[in-house]
Amino acid sequence: MLTVETFSLYIMIASLAPLLGAFTLLFLFIFEKRIDLLENQKREIALERELQTALYNQLNQEIQPHFFFNTLNSILSLARLDRKTELIQSIETLSKLLKFKYQTNNTFITVDEELTYVNYYLEIQKIRFRDRLHYEISIDPDVYEAITIPFLIQTFIENAFKHSFEKYIGEAFLKTTIKKKGKAVHITVWNSSPDSREELPHVSGLGLENITKRLDLLFPTGQTSVQLINSDDGSSVLAIFPFVLKSEI
Template identity: 80%
Template sequence: MLSVEAFSLTIMIASLAPLLGAFTLLFLFLFEKRIDLLEKQKREIALERELQTALYNQLNQEIQPHFFFNTLNSILSLARLDRKTELIRAIETLSKLLKFKYQTNTSFITIDEELTYVKYYLEIQKIRFRDRLYYECSIDPTINQAVTIPFLLQTFVENAFKHSFEKFIGEAFLKITIKKQDQEVYITVWNNTTESRDDQSHERGLGLENITKRLELLFPTGNTSVQLINTDGGTSVTAVFPFVLKTEI
C-alpha cells in the first residue's frame, strides 16, 4: 500500500509528465526552426557571394568596350543624320540600361523585371545591327511575377551577340521563349548560328556555371539545370527552375 507521500509524488509526476513532454516538443520545435534559420542565412550569404561574382562579370566584362563604343557610334550617326526622335529614344534606352545594371543588387528579381532590362538591351542592339537583326519573344504572361536570379536571361542574350552575331556575317535572328510546365519555369534563348566546340569559350562556360550555382542556391530543394546545345540550325541555351512567385519568398 502506497504511503500518502508516495501517492502524492505519483500524482505530481503524472500531472507534470504532459507538461514536460510539451516543453520538450516546444524546445525541439524551436531548435529545428533555429537550424532552418541558420541554413537559410547560410544560403542567403552564398547567394549574395555568387551575385557579387555575377555583378562583377556584368559590370567589368559583359559591357565590353566595343559594344559601348559601337553603340555610341550608332547614336552619333543618328545625330549626324538629324534623326532626332530616334536619337532621343536611343539615349534614353542606353541610360535606362546602364541604370538597371548598376542598381541591381538583390539575390532575386521577377521575370518581368529581368525582361524589362533585356528589352532595353535589345533596343540598343537593334540600333547597332539595324535590318540585320530580328528578334521575337514568346512569354507566358502567367509567370511574370515568378522569381529568377538577376542577369540569367540577360547573360543568355548577351552571349548570343558576343559569341555568335558579332563573329558571323549575315542575318541575326534571336528568339526568347519563357514558359511554365509542370510547376517549373523554362527560359530558352535560341539564335540562328551553330557554334563549334571551340566557339563555346571558357568565358561563356564560367557565366553559365555561375548561373547554375545561383539557381541551386535560390532553389535548394527544386529541380534546376542549365543546358547549352546546338539544335534546329542554331544554338540554344535553356534554364529550368521551380515556379515560385515573389510573394512566396
C-alpha cells in the first residue's frame, strides 16, 4: 500500500518529468546549433585560407612576367604608332585588371562580378594577340547573380592561354558558356588548341586543385566537380556547382 509520502513523490516526479524532458530537448537544440555554428565557422576559415592560396597563385603565377611584359610591349607599340585612343583604353583596362585582382578578398562573388574581371583580362589579351584571338561569352540571364568562387572562370581562361594559345601558332578561338541546368550551374571554357598537360582528363595544376577545394568548401552539401578534357577540336574545362543566388545567402 502506497504511503502519502511515496504517492507525493510519484506526483512530483510525474510533474517534473515533462519539464526535465523539455529542458533536455532545449539543451540538445542549443548544443546542435552550437555545433552547426562551429562547423560553419570552420568552413569559412578554410574557405578564407584557400582563397588566400588562390590570391597568392594569381599574384605570383597568373600575372606572370611574360604576360605583364608582353602586355607592356603591346601598349608601347600603340604609343609608337600614335594610336592614342587605343593606348589610353589599354592602360585603363590594365589598371582595372590589377585593381580588381588586389582588392578581391571575399570568399565568394557573383558570376557577374567574376565576368567583369574576365572581360578586363580578355581585352588585354586582345591587344597582345590582335586578330589571332577570337572569343565569345554566352550566359543564361538567370546565372548573373548566382554565387561562385573568385577566379574560377579567370583561372580556366588563363590556363587556355598558358597551356594552349601560347604554345601553338595559328588562330586562337575561345568560348565560355555559362548555363543553369536544373539546380546546378555549368561553366565550360573551350579553346581550339589541345592542352599541353599530359594528365588530362584528370584535374591537374595548382589552380584547378585550388578551385576544386574551394567549391567543395563553399558548397559542402552540393554536387561539385571540375573536369578537364582534350578532344579532336580542342580542349575544355567544365565546372559544376549548385545554383545559389546571392540574395539567398
